[in-house]
Amino acid sequence: MSWLSENGLALYGSVTGTAALLITFFSHRHNVKKDQIKLSVSYAGHQNKSKNIELLNTDNSENTWDKPNLVEVYTVTVRNLGSISAPLHDVGVMDKDGKKHQALVNHQMSHFLQSLSESHSETLEPRAAKTFSVYLRRGESVFLPVLAYAIDQTGKEWKCRA
Incomplete structure (x- = not known):
């Protein structure tokens, strides 16, 4: 003691x-x-996927301007689970062959669709979510995605498998 x-x-x-x-x-x-970026990615078929593909493949119109060249087939939802803003560089899906199909967004100055990497970057606020559309082009075969991805400005890739 x-x-x-x-x-x-x-x-x-x-x-x-x-x-x-x-x-x-x-x-x-x-x-x-x-103070880290944390994203959650999910994807689903567009609600009108089958109708859109059917519309793209129909050839009953005589005028070429009446035919759509792009139709929405998948939607990718990105959620920011972090506490800081997350600038996104690219969003899309990847098929079984490893080909990336990028989501398209409206360009701010015009009404043209382009990928996020070609246009301005989208900034996702904390605790927010945004849905992006993946399109099928006329002449492309229908693809089945195996994963969805989102790439932030730092280059980190966030994925969601099927």
């Missing part, structure tokens, strides 16, 4: 210092983790 009474102050100081170090470490780790 004499050791405890002689070194009690030193023991108290070491326990208190260790507790302070642990609190500081976990606080720092929490602050670093909360």
Whole structure:
């Protein structure tokens, strides 16, 4: 008992210092983790997928301007689960052959559709979600995606498998 009474102050100081170090470490780790981009990606067939493909393949119109050249077939939903804004660079689906089919968005200055990588980047606010459309072009065969992807401005790729 004499050791405890002689070194009690030193023991108290070491326990208190260790507790302070642990609190500081976990606080720092929490602050670093909360400032990261975290995305969730999901995809589904467009609600009018079969009608759109049928419309694309019909050839009953005499005028070429009456025929659609693009139809929506899949939608990709990207959710920002992080606490900071996430600038997106590319969104789309990949088929079994490894070919990427990029989602198309309206260009801000015109009404033309283009991929995110060709146009301005979309910024997804924290706790927000945005749905992008993947189109099928006239002359392309119908594809079945095996995964959806989203790439942020840092180059990190977020995927969702079927």
